[in-house]
Amino acid sequence: MTSRDRAVVLALVAVFAVLTLAVGIPASAPSAEASPSAPTASGDSGFAVYREGILGRPSSIDPLTAQSQADRDMVALVFSGLVRLGPDGTVQPDLAESWTVARKGASYTFRIRPDARWQDGSPVTSADVVYTIHALQDPEYTGPGASSWREVTVTAVDDLTVRFDLATPLGSFLLAATQPLLPDHLLHDVTAADLPESQFDDAPVGSGPYRLVGWDALEAHLELDPVTGHPPAPLATPSPTPTTAPSASSSAKPRASATASSSASASPVPSPTPSPTPAPTPPPGSIQPEAIDLRFYRDAASLMTDFRAGLLDAASGLMASDASALAAAPHARLLDYPRTTYTGVVLNLRAGHPLFQDATVRRAFLQAIDRPALIAAVLGQTGTRADTPIPPSSWAYDPSATSPVAYDPAAAAKALKKAGWTQVGGSWRAPKAKTALRLELITPDQDSNPLVYATTKAVADAWTRFGVAVSVVALTPHDFVDTRLSPGHFDAAVADVDVGLDPDLYPFLASTQTTIGGANVAGVQLPDLDRKLTAARRYGPLATRLAAFKDLQRYLGQAELTLPLFFRSEPVVVSDRVWGPTPREIADPSGRYWDVLTWRLANGP
Numbered sequence: 121m122t123s124r125d126r127a128v129v130l131a132l133v134a135v136f137a138v139l140t141l142a143v144g145i146p147a148s149a150p151s152a153e154a155s156p157s158a159p160t161a162s163g164d165s166g167f168a169v170y171r172e173g174i175l176g177r178p179s180s181i182d183p184l185t186a187q188s189q190a191d192r193d194m195v196a197l198v199f200s201g202l203v204r205l206g207p208d209g210t211v212q213p214d215l216a217e218s219w220t221v222a223r224k225g226a227s228y229t230f231r232i233r234p235d236a237r238w239q240d241g242s243p244v245t246s247a248d249v250v251y252t253i254h255a256l257q258d259p260e261y262t263g264p265g266a267s268s269w270r271e272v273t274v275t276a277v278d279d280l281t282v283r284f285d286l287a288t289p290l291g292s293f294l295l296a297a298t299q300p301l302l303p304d305h306l307l308h309d310v311t312a313a314d315l316p317e318s319q320f321d322d323a324p325v326g327s328g329p330y331r332l333v334g335w336d337a338l339e340a341h342l343e344l345d346p347v348t349g350h351p352p353a354p355l356a357t358p359s360p361t362p363t364t365a366p367s368a369s370s371s372a373k374p375r376a377s378a379t380a381s382s383s384a385s386a387s388p389v390p391s392p393t394p395s396p397t398p399a400p401t402p403p404p405g406s407i408q409p410e411a412i413d414l415r416f417y418r419d420a421a422s423l424m425t426d427f428r429a430g431l432l433d434a435a436s437g438l439m440a441s442d443a444s445a446l447a448a449a450p451h452a453r454l455l456d457y458p459r460t461t462y463t464g465v466v467l468n469l470r471a472g473h474p475l476f477q478d479a480t481v482r483r484a485f486l487q488a489i490d491r492p493a494l495i496a497a498v499l500g501q502t503g504t505r506a507d508t509p510i511p512p513s514s515w516a517y518d519p520s521a522t523s524p525v526a527y528d529p530a531a532a533a534k535a536l537k538k539a540g541w542t543q544v545g546g547s548w549r550a551p552k553a554k555t556a557l558r559l560e561l562i563t564p565d566q567d568s569n570p571l572v573y574a575t576t577k578a579v580a581d582a583w584t585r586f587g588v589a590v591s592v593v594a595l596t597p598h599d600f601v602d603t604r605l606s607p608g609h610f611d612a613a614v615a616d617v618d619v620g621l622d623p624d625l626y627p628f629l630a631s632t633q634t635t636i637g638g639a640n641v642a643g644v645q646l647p648d649l650d651r652k653l654t655a656a657r658r659y660g661p662l663a664t665r666l667a668a669f670k671d672l673q674r675y676l677g678q679a680e681l682t683l684p685l686f687f688r689s690e691p692v693v694v695s696d697r698v699w700g701p702t703p704r705e706i707a708d709p710s711g712r713y714w715d716v717l718t719w720r721l722a723n724g725p
Contacts, residue, residue: 168721170409170698173423175437177337177416181324183300184255184263185316189437189709190416194335196710197342197412198239198326199300202230202249202282205714207704209515209621211294215244215301215327225289225659230297232280237347238303239331246276251304253284258312268296289659292622301327329717330412342412349717406699406720427452427693433721434694436709439571440500443691456502457690457703457712458513460620463575464506465561465683466605466613470634470643475550475557475611480539482680486525487532488586494578495686498571502691506684508676510623513687513705516656516669523677529586548587558589562604562613565594569616575685576614605641613641614685621707623669626653629681644681697722 178190183199186192203219206212216230236244253274256265271287286293303325310318324332329349330342415432417423420442427435428449435446447454465485467476476482491505504512507522533543540551547556561583563569563576573594580590595604604610617628627633631650633640652675655668690709694701700719706712 167410168407168723169411169413170434170719170721171413171415171432172434172436173415173417173426173432175417175420175423177418178335178340180316181321181332181335182315183252183302184261184265184312185321190414192708192710193414193436193713194332194340194342195300195326196328196713197330197716198324198328198332199302200326200328200348201299201301202232202297203294204298205621205704205706205711207702207715209705211298214298216297219294219297221659223289225291225293226286227283228286228293228297229277229281229283232282234280236327238305238325238327239345239348240303240306240325241347242303242305243279244301244327245279245304246282247279247304247308248301249282250274250276251307252299252302255302255312255315256299260311260313265299290624290657291659291665292620292624292657293659295621303327335414338416340414340416342414344408344410405723407723408717409719409721427695430695432695433698434692436690436692436712438691438693440498440502440688440691443502443693444500446693447691451696452693453696454502455692455694455701455703455712457692457709458504458511458705459688459690459709460511460514460618460623460705460707461688462506462509462511462617462619463572463614463685463688464509464617465579465685466615466642467682468608468610468612468643469681470608471645473608473611473643475559478539479679480535481541482683483525484532484535484539485583486680486683487528487535488588489579489582489683489685490527491685492527494575494582497578498574499686499688502689503686504689506686508673508684509617509619509625509628509682510669510673510676511619511687511705514621514623516623516666516673518666518670518673521670521673521677523674525680532586543587546587547589556589558591559583560591560593560611562593562595562600562610564600564615565596568597571688572614572616579614579685608641608643618707621705624657625672625676626657629653642681649675649679649681 174190174193176188176190178194179188180186180191181194181198182191183195186195200214202214202216203211204214213233215232215236217233219228219230221228230249232244232246232249238244253269253272255261256263256269257272273285275283275285277283284293284297306325307315307318307320310320326332327348329345331345331348333341333343335341415423415426417426420438423432423435423438424442424446426432427446435443438446443454446452467482469476476485495503495505505524506512507524510517512519536548537543542549544556549556561576561580564572566573576592576594580592583590600613605613605615619625619628627639629640629642629644629649630653631640631645631647632638634643634645652668652672656665656672658665658668660668690706690712692701692712698719698721700715701712702715702718703712704714706714
């Protein structure tokens, strides 16, 4: 893989980083420890407190060293970036008041708000941006974003101006600027390698809306910061989506109220996500949470028990089935946040593996899977069928370019026979084969990723009923990625791939990514596809990018290079005491806090 091919500026778009994240979270084990005690109606500290139970435990409250979901949740509340996510797929100013783009997307210049402050009162400057990006680029840093910034040059133009120069201009760079920043004035002499051992985690100082007062393995208490916790004012005009090309900047305004203007032809793309269940109308006297208590749980049963007992206002991190059951309780509702995680069957398409080289065969194997039934069994009330690796919730998705494949085993059998396959005694034989096909389907093991494991078992059952002998091989995360997928030692695999809020499939399917260590584990080598992948990720006007994504989506829907199964959602259960959370597409569950400053609580238990 060349240095140019590594110039991917969104964290987790490289499939190996995604696969490692997807399979590396241990399943929860039952715990006999006591649940946190109940706060008063207005919170232990005497004012309005939002109380959320999270399945999992924290270990590091640092944007660069966060590992668990609990870590990333706290980072999202305590830290902030130059820009932030907004409604309807928009990207809006945060620490930066404006930005400009030059050299056809190869250079971005951000102007930091003069009133931007850290929670200790120190000003946010370009030095903080430079420190954070240099730490991400440090060869000693091996965290999730390690490879994302290596070919981006960051320069402090002055104290409040910072410029990024990209070796490969990408339309998705604006989303990369949501990267939470670290304070240079506190960490200037701390290297990336030393960050995990620093004392910064004990009392982290961020620039986000909530200040972390204290935390341990069981709970964390955060309070609305008087300096950084201002609620966002209504935007006068929409700010750019990931597809737009920002031009001249707007005037500076207080936190989160300024906008960056865009070209006349660029406008936000309404998300096709189904409208969420509306929150109840806030009762008179509802107030903004002045504090947030996060409670951490080892097992789902304890979390659900405390929610039902009224000790929590929300529950997150649950499996879809548990979340659906909990949402059925009185005065509770389910919020469904569509995610950019694509779950599908990755096929070995390397030259030495002829089994799935024929698109007709690939489509037949997809037709043999009852995906609606699979989704209902694995995801319950959450998630959406995938027709290509581009999420239906994405701004880049075009329903007119899809080619949905319905469950039809009879049509699948007819297609295989036309492709030269034969069926003997109910079992399928590939062309010229003398014995029935025995297919090995690899998966992360149940402990590391129960959802993908359950999906794999459902796919295997479907193919077995269709007449294919399937052997499911469950592997540890290391063996799944490094021993089998990366060197191409597999027939088929069920895997998660995060395609990002600005869908970038280049790392996953481009010919240049087929080397050992590359992300194209299927071994796809198609020059025509390479051109379409490049066109879709290229910086440019909204209309041009939408046309490129439509072309790519149509191609992928016909080729079925991977077998699309579903896009999951992130279920969060909230009580009627909570008003305001609005689902939007997210890349990580911590993205559910994108509108936290607009949340309100009923004034009472």
